[in-house]
Amino acid sequence: MNEQVADYVDQHTGGAGFDVVYDSVGGANMSKSFEAAALNGQVVTTVSMLELDLTPAHFKGLSIHVVFMLIPMLHDFKRAEHGRILGEIAKLVDAGKVAPLLDEQRFSLEQTGGAHDRLISGDATGKVVIEVA
Numbered sequence: 149m150n151e152q153v154a155d156y157v158d159q160h161t162g163g164a165g166f167d168v169v170y171d172s173v174g175g176a177n178m179s180k181s182f183e184a185a186a187l188n189g190q191v192v193t194t195v196s197m198l199e200l201d202l203t204p205a206h207f208k209g210l211s212i213h214v215v216f217m218l219i220p221m222l223h224d225f226k227r228a229e230h231g232r233i234l235g236e237i238a239k240l241v242d243a244g245k246v247a248p249l250l251d252e253q254r255f256s257l258e259q260t261g262g263a264h265d266r267l268i269s270g271d272a273t274g275k276v277v278i279e280v281a
Contacts, residue, residue, distance in 0.1 A: 150271075153183045165189055165208075174198065185210050249274030256281070 157165055165186030171177055174195025181191045182204045191205070192213045205212060220230035240246045251272040255263035257280050267276045 153180045157184050161186070168192065171195070179204065182208065182210060251276050254279050 154163075157163060160166075166184055166189060167186050168190045169181045169185045169192070171181040171191060171193040172195060174193055175198055178191070178193060178196065178198065178200055181193070185191050185208060188209045188211075190211045190213060192215060194215050194217065196212075196214045202212075217230075219225055220227040237246065251266070251274045253266060253272070253276075255266075255276070255278045257278060260278055263276050263278050266272050
């Protein structure tokens, strides 16, 4: 699926943009997240290790939040709070309220190279799955 960000934003928000954009892809996708966000919106990312011109975010007045899930483990910082949050998320998953978005194409272990190619192509929607028999 190669839908343009502007088309998606127009379809779902009438062109206003989303108040909150959660970017779990990062890299060049951060620019798309900025484009999808509304004026004074928020962009939350878990993958922000890149050099990026923040001018588009500046002119939209965006707030950028970087979430690095390993901080509690690496720095022994608020580990109990982190555990509580993960416990709440586990309850949502168990209740079927949260599910991963999986790409429609599946790969066998022998097709791992193809799975990697699909991942880096940008054509995958969601997680690329390698099924082990």
